[in-house]
Each structure stands twice: as structure tokens, then as C-alpha cells.
Amino acid sequence: MLKSSIIPVLQAVPLPVLLVNAEEKIVASNQGAQALFGAALEGRAFVTVLRQPQLGRALEAALTDGRADQVRLRITPPGREMLTLVSVAPLPPDEGGILPRGGAMLSFEDITAVEEAEAMRRDFVANVSHELRTPLTALMGFVETLRGAAKDDPVARDRFLAIMEREAGRMNRLVGDLLSLSRVESEERLRPTTQVDLSAVLKGAMQTLTPVAETQKVALIRAGETGVLKVSGDADQLTQVFSNLIENGIKYGGAGGSVTVTVTHIAHEPVLRGPAFRVAVSDKGEGIEPMHLPRLTERFYRVDTHRSREQGGTGLGLAIVKHIVARHRGRLKIESEKGKGSCFSVILPAL
Ligand SMILES: Nc1ncnc2c1ncn2[C@@H]1O[C@H](COP(=O)(O)OP(=O)(O)O)[C@@H](O)[C@H]1O
Numbered sequence: 001m002l003k004s005s006i007i008p009v010l011q012a013v014p015l016p017v018l019l020v021n022a023e024e025k026i027v028a029s030n031q032g033a034q035a036l037f038g039a040a041l042e043g044r045a046f047v048t049v050l051r052q053p054q055l056g057r058a059l060e061a062a063l064t065d066g067r068a069d070q071v072r073l074r075i076t077p078p079g080r081e082m083l084t085l086v087s088v089a090p091l092p093p094d095e096g097g098i099l100p101r102g103g104a105m106l107s108f109e110d111i112t113a114v115e116e117a118e119a120m121r122r123d124f125v126a127n128v129s130h131e132l133r134t135p136l137t138a139l140m141g142f143v144e145t146l147r148g149a150a151k152d153d154p155v156a157r158d159r160f161l162a163i164m165e166r167e168a169g170r171m172n173r174l175v176g177d178l179l180s181l182s183r184v185e186s187e188e189r190l191r192p193t194t195q196v197d198l199s200a201v202l203k204g205a206m207q208t209l210t211p212v213a214e215t216q217k218v219a220l221i222r223a224g225e226t227g228v229l230k231v232s233g234d235a236d237q238l239t240q241v242f243s244n245l246i247e248n249g250i251k252y253g254g255a256g257g258s259v260t261v262t263v264t265h266i267a268h269e270p271v272l273r274g275p276a277f278r279v280a281v282s283d284k285g286e287g288i289e290p291m292h293l294p295r296l297t298e299r300f301y302r303v304d305t306h307r308s309r310e311q312g313g314t315g316l317g318l319a320i321v322k323h324i325v326a327r328h329r330g331r332l333k334i335e336s337e338k339g340k341g342s343c344f345s346v347i348l349p350a351l
């Protein structure tokens with residue numbers, strides 16, 4: 001291959017690529033590689049550009065034994081840090097070209113995002129296992145107690161069975177929320193197409209939660225726009241969104257005595273670029289410290305884990321809310337002031 005024809009071929013490769021000759025000098029590069037390692041690469045000794053020993057060994061193996069290899073390498077081009085998978089491939093001699101005695105081609109694949117996703121998945125599995133193990137350990141402990149010490153004590157037996165029921169319920173809710181989350185995530189790109197009346201959805205969610213509100217002595221108040229409020233959406237999922245928010249208002253903000261659901265019509269919502277409804281679920285409870293706000297929608301993130309567990313929470317409610325709202329092309333806004341209460345608003349495009 002002639003020297004002149006190799007450069008356009010390298011430019012056409014979507015990955016950063018370097019060609020190194022048998023003397024370990026860089027003889028050609030494409031723009032992707034220049035963006036990572038600087039413009040003036042040709043003629044430089046490879047080791048002055050990349051000095052990581054594992055990569056040096058892989059290059060040597062390619063040049064001396066004709067062996068291909070892959071190396072994971074952290075590199076730091078100006079202003080960022082990335083993890084790359086470097087493929088080192090030996091090349092045959094190229095008579096009359098730029099590699100008369102052979103050489104090697106190195107290509108760099110950016111695997112930073114893959115690695116991050118992998119780390120998130122590992123975290124998620126660890127969290128789920130931990131969340132399931134806690135109630136499971138309790139259940140196993142009580143089974144043992146019921147077989148042994150509490151075998152002939154009907155009072156203790158009843159008490160332990162009640163605890164076991166609660167722990168099994170917790171596991172059941174967790175599994176239910178995990179299934180919801182995975183279903184919502186897999187549908188996130190599928191826009192809902194049915195017409196839904198937001199008023200009816202809110203009425204349903206509020207009715208279902210009335211008994212919970214009553215036992216906690218919290219008034220549920222509906223305010224703002226009423227009548228038929230049309231949005232395009234999935235009625236079950238929207239019900240899940242508002243049930244989650246209202247339930248949180250009761251559980252964590254109930255000390256303020258009321259939870260108010262207010263609907264406002266917005267003639268032109270700047271981000272959604274059109275008419276919208278804003279549904280605000282607000283409480284006058286203790287509020288949330290600002291440092292927690294950006295993380296509330298993360299899976300399993302809670303301000304007070306003990307309190308959430310006590311209330312039967314799974315830590316997944318707001319993560320589910322976020323995904324459903326995203327699927328509806330809506331926005332979720334969380335405002336809160338310590339000591340004054342919280343307001344969770346969902347903004348949905350109006351029909
Ligand atoms: N209205 C609220 N007032 C105060 N804290 C809240 C409110 N809503 C949610 N939170 C906090 O956000 C956390 C996450 O909520 P969520 O995802 O619904 O999980 P869960 O309710 O199962 O704990 C809660 O544990 C709580 O600490």
C-alpha cells in the first residue's frame with residue numbers, strides 16, 4: 001500500500017488509531033488519535049506518547065511475535081479522564097509503503113460509559129441483595145424461634161407471626177417496586193398514546209390514600225383547576241406517580257397536618273414549549289435539607305433509612321416517579337425548605 005493512501009483509510013476509521021513501525025515510532029495517525037494525544041505525532045517514539053508499561057509490552061509482543069492483544073488503559077487527554085480498550089494488532093510488511101518491515105496498529109475504544117454502567121449495575125445488585133436480606137434474615141430468625149423457644153407460647157407466637165407478616169410484606173413491596181421500575185425503564189422510549197383525565201387520576205389516587213391519611217390525621221386537600229384536564233398518558237402509571245408523591249407527603253410531611261394537591265394550567269411551559277399542567281403535591285412537614293434534593297430520585301436513596309423502613313418504604317418510589325414522568329415527556333421539580341415543608345411538582349404537556 002502506498003504511503004499516501006493509508007492516511008484517508010485511517011481517517012475513515014471511527015476510532016482513534018495510531019500506526020507504529022517496527023522501530024516503535026509513530027508513522028501515521030488519524031484525527032481521533034490527534035485529539036487524544038496532540039497534533040504532532042508522526043516521527044515520535046511511541047513511548048514518549050504513551051508510557052504505560054502494559055501497553056509497551058503488548059506493542060512489543062505484536063512487533064516481535066506477531067501477537068494481537070487488548071489492554072484496558074486509563075488515559076487523560078486535556079480536561080478529562082477516560083477508560084479505553086486499546087487493541088494492538090500486528091501488521092505485515094507493506095512493500096514500498098510506510099511499514100516496509102511491518103508494524104502494528106493501535107486503536108482506542110472509549111469504554112468509560114460502559115464501565116460506569118457496569119459499576120451502576122453492580123451497585124444496584126448489591127443494594128437489592130442487601131434490601132432483601134434484611135427482612136429475610138428476620139424471617140429466618142423468627143422461624144427458628146417459633147420452632148424452638150416460642151413453640152408453646154401462644155402470645156409470643158402471635159407477636160412473632162405479626163412481625164413475620166410485616167417483613168414478608170416488605171419483601172413483597174420491594175419485588176413489586178423492582179418489577180415496576182424495570183417495566184417503566186424498558187418502556188421509557190415508548191410514548192403513551194391514550195387520553196387521560198388528570199382530575200380522575202388524582203381523585204383515584206387521593207381516594208386510595210384517604211384511609212392512610214386518616215390514620216395519620218392528615219387532611220388531603222385538592223386545589224386549583226378542576227373539571228376534565230386532558231393529557232396524553234398512561235392512567236395506571238400516572239396514578240402510581242401521584243400515589244407515590246401523596247403517600248410520601250403523608251408519611252414524611254404529615255406532621256404539618258395536611259397534604260395539598262394543586263393543579264395549575266400553564267399556557268406556555270418554556271422547557272416543554274407548549275401548554276402544560278402542573279400538579280404540585282405539597283406538605284408543611286419538616287422539609288428536606290438541600291444537599292439531599294439532587295439525589296432523592298436515585299434508587300434506594302433515602303434521607304433517613306430507618307424512618308423509611310419503619311414506614312414500609314422501599315426507597316424506589318421517587319425513582320419510579322422520575323422514569324414515568326420522563327416517559328410522559330414531563331418534568332419533575334422538587335422544592336423543599338427545612339422546617340417549612342416540601343413541594344413535589346410534576347409538569348405534564350396538556351392536550
Ligand atoms: N414529602 C417529603 N418530605 C420529606 N422527605 C421526603 C418527602 N418525600 C420523600 N422524601 C424523602 O425521600 C426519600 C425517598 O422517597 P421514595 O423514593 O418515595 O422512597 P421511600 O418512600 O420508599 O423511602 C424518602 O425516604 C424520604 O427521606
Ligand SMILES: [Mg+2]
Binds near residue numbers: 247248314
Ligand atoms: Mg415513597
